[in-house]
Amino acid sequence: MRLENLQLREGHWVIADLRGKSGHIRTIPVPEWVKEVLDSWTLGDGIIAGPLLRSINKAVRIWGHGFTPKVIWAMVKVNAKSCGPPTVAPHDLRRTCARLCHQAGGELEQIQFRLG
Numbered sequence: 001m002r003l004e005n006l007q008l009r010e011g012h013w014v015i016a017d018l019r020g021k022s023g024h025i026r027t028i029p030v031p032e033w034v035k036e037v038l039d040s041w042t043l044g045d046g047i048i049a050g051p052l053l054r055s056i057n058k059a060v061r062i063w064g065h066g067f068t069p070k071v072i073w074a075m076v077k078v079n080a081k082s083c084g085p086p087t088v089a090p091h092d093l094r095r096t097c098a099r100l101c102h103q104a105g106g107e108l109e110q111i112q113f114r115l116g
Contacts, residue, residue, distance in 0.1 A: 001052050002066075003042065006030065021090075029114060 007016045013030040020026045030038075042048070051066025080088040094115055101111045 003047060003049050003052055006035070006038065006052075 001015060001018065005015050005018060007014055009016065009027070013032065013035045015028040015030060018026045018028060038052075053067045053072070054062045055064040055067065057063050076093075077088055085092070098111050098115055101114065
């Protein structure tokens with residue numbers, strides 16, 4: 001994901017034109033509090049464009065062109081193991097997101113929109 005993908009559309013922040021499975025293009029809503037945290041982080045680090053997640057070498061310098069989806073997925077799998085499940089798949093994450101949103105009182109239409 002690039003910082004340019006974060007856009008204001010119809011008064012709401014979204015991650016726009018994100019390529020998903022089978023090349024599907026998705027728009028993902030971003031809660032206001034997430035946008036505020038991202039703004040604080042990017043302004044503090046001087047990030048104004050380009051990849052949101054960046055590789056940092058041992059000298060604490062940015063290098064490369066960001067993380068590939070495979071690197072991000074590997075980090076998710078490693079961290080998921082520390083939470084309990086021995087394996088995790090993308091559909092597990094989608095189901096968990098939907099369940100947590102529903103338990104928190106989220107509206108069905110919003111949950112469906114969030115999951116694409």
